[in-house]
Amino acid sequence: MGLVVKWFFKDNPVPLYQWVAGHVPMVHPGPFSERLDVEYEASEDADHKHSGLRILNPTVDMSGDYKCQASTFDLELEIPRKLVVYSKPSNVEIWTQEVGDDSVRVYCKVRDIYPEPEVTFHMMSEDESDRSKLEGVDVVKTWDDNLYHAMVEVLVKEEELDGPTHFECEVTIPHTQVLVTNKTHYEPRAKVGAGKDDMVSGSEDHSAMAVVVSLAFLAIWRF
Template sequence: MWSLADVMGRPSAAVFLLYAALTLIAGGGLGVVGIQLVNEDMEVVTVENGTAEAVVLDCPYEMEEGDKLEDIDIKWYFEEAVAPFYQWIPSDPHPPQTIEKFREQVDTSYRVEVEGDGAAHIHRAIRLLNPTTELTGDYFCRISSFLNHKLGKRKLVVYTKPEVMVWTDKVEVEGEGGQKENGVEVKCEVEGMYPQPALSISHILSEGGERHELTKVDVTTTAGEGLYSAHAEGRVSDAALDGTTVFWCNVTVSDTDLNFSNNTKYQPSTEIIVGAVQSGADAVNFLMAPLLALTLLVLRCL
């Protein structure tokens, strides 16, 4: 079931040129269409570690005029491997074949039900059992016929939910004119994450307002025992904040919609002094009130 190219490794440039020439001869020229993938864009599948019984990566395709069932060959590759870990030939009565490394992970009995010419599609997809973080990566499906071949990419992300902590410390920051002024340092800590996370810090200036990301954020990431930890911190001047501010620590994963976050509220020091300066009659009343109270207390004691 394995081709010579699979055993020997990546084919040479000469082999590719020969293959292209044979394809043109068989198809009668550059007008050959052949097999087409239904979706050539990269598809991303996400699943939390240890929560799913299985996950399916599919590679839908359509046969064109001139394609024959006996010429169809389907292979799946993992990451940058030159040899496939899964192969199925629709015209062969034998079940799909897998290499030993994936033998316990791939359900070779899984079937895809397709109306019409279903014989060419039964085992085109792979069903990965009990997916764990070790199965995270890029998967490539290669659908071949005598006329042409197509390569599709699927990305599987098996993730762990991180612990996200965020807090603030009052600090001195450098103002626009170089002077020292009151400010806040926002710190974000992420632990137990897989795969490697991306961190950002954002804030909301007013209730119901939009989030604005801090432009200067220092991020450090470390790995250990198959999980990632990360730390981010950024500074903002109190003068740039409009009252009570909510700071968010945002954790994302590249190529996915995964987003984990936590937030904390911060009160700028500019709002702590309230009503310290008054004028006119309000100022007189503000000063006279305690003096009048003291006078009444002395009169009662006489």
């Protein structure tokens, strides 16, 4: 059969791992030389026993594209695989700041995450039955100590809000199931002008009613 299995990392033409059926696996010198488990058995079948790759204590620098090359005397196959070693964010913070008389700016800060995250904003009704994605978001990402950080913000007109609103910051890592969210509650401000008009109208109505009642009482007294 002559089965030979080789594992490659990214574009390196030198395999990091090689196994010839019936022999002990070999690890080539390099950053993986102390991190691969040569005793790992992917199957009890002798023809597949050491075909798998097991990395001990993987770190973020080992993320990337891998390729398994299996060959025999008659056939050769290549199978790509992607490995994502990720770090969840240490903190996702969201808050709002009123801008002028008619707008609110929503902020979200994400700390210590890897690899580069995707951050989106959503707006939802108080009972969360109506949820929509916010557009026009500004994102600034930085890199420090092998981790990403992000500051995200968006400006929303209060006229677009239908009463009390939840703003949600959603953080995801591509090619993983990582999903971290945080949200904040916002109460739209009342229109000051409309409030005054309502108060004046109410006072006038109250005064007119008092006059009518007084006149009616006077008429009864005179009778």
